[in-house]
Amino acid sequence: MKWQGRRGSRNIEDRRRAGGKAQVGGLGLLAVLAIGYFLGVDVTPFLQDGGAIGGGGGGGEITEADKQAGEFVSVTLADTEDVWDDLFRTQVGQAYNPVTLVLYKGVTQSPCGGASGATGPFYCPGDNKVYLDTSFFTTLSRQLGARGDFAAAYVVAHEVAHHVQDELGILGQANAIRAQVSDAEANAISVRIELQADCYSGIWAREVQARFGTLERGDIAEAMNAARQIGDDTLQRNAGRVPMPHTFTHGTSAQRQAWFVRGYETGDMRSCDTFSAEAL
Incomplete structure (x- = not known):
């Protein structure tokens, strides 16, 4: 992915120097972190109760790698702004309000x-912001086996896609229903939310190439591999x-790949209607 020297977004809230410091250690902590990664559960309260994490913000030294990751995220976010601004105008008929992305380090x-x-x-509809600790890119590459800069870009684009859903009113309606049904039914709705975000990510990838020509050989393969590595079945x-399909919240590897491809091949937001699809 050709990203160096390109426009960065102004919608970045950098909390990496906010003070406080994450402190980790012990096999028990590793087990808790694994639960968070694999099941999408916020285990921060458990870590705080056990004294594993202290402080209310990020912090620590900002390394050269941190700086580069921040620049990469800024450029990727800027690309989402340009793409979705135009797609909302041409396919939705309304203005797109860009999301703010919070960079943090630690907690x-x-x-x-x-x-x-x-x-x-993750995307938080409570303040319309995406939250990202760029150290996750290391986890994505080393622990989850999803290597490459476009794999990381796919992660950013997927979280921005949740904001797109929020702007369209889809996310609010889906979450309102999830709050009224059983856990298994709520999980099934969550899968449809996530697969639609994958489809929107595919549209974004198509438009980035069409508009800016920034994709390089192997980039789509990196995104497809990332989608495979973070499928619920593969993670479990x-x-x-x-x-255990009834516990899935994001979809299988095959489903995540298929919906990304659908968005990439069609470029049409209507093709991403996972909620009307009989089969995912």
Whole structure:
């Protein structure tokens, strides 16, 4: 992905120097973090109760790698702004309000709860912001096996896609229904939310190439590999568990790949209607 020297977004809230410091250690902590990564559960309260994480913000030294990751995220976010601004105008008929992305290091707070390395990147509809500890890119590459800069860009684009859903009113309606049904039914709705975000991410990838020509050989393969590595079935299997479909919240590897491809091939937001699809 050609990103160096390109426009960065102004909608970045950098909390990496906010003070406080994450302190981690012990096999028990590693087990708790694994739960967070594999199941999408915010385990920050458990870490705080056990004294594993202290402080209310990020902090620590900002390394050269941190700086580069921040620049990369800023450029990727700027690309989402340009793409979705035009798509909302041409396909939706309304203005797009860009999302703010919070960069942090260690831990920080959001209206949706604590954010830490245990939560992974997420979109919070409470303040319309994406939260991202760029150290997750290292986890994505080394622990989850999703290497490459476009794999990281896919993660950013996926979280921005949740904001797109929020702007369209889809996310609010889906979450309102989830709050009124059983856990299994809520999980099934969550899968449709996530697969639609994957589809929107595919549209974003298509438009980035069409508008800016920044994709390089192998970039789409990196995104497809990332989608495979973070499928619910693959995560549960890699955690030593038998995949349990009723607990899935993001979709299988095959589903995530398929919906990304659908968005990439069609470029049409209407093709991403996972909620009307009989089969995912």
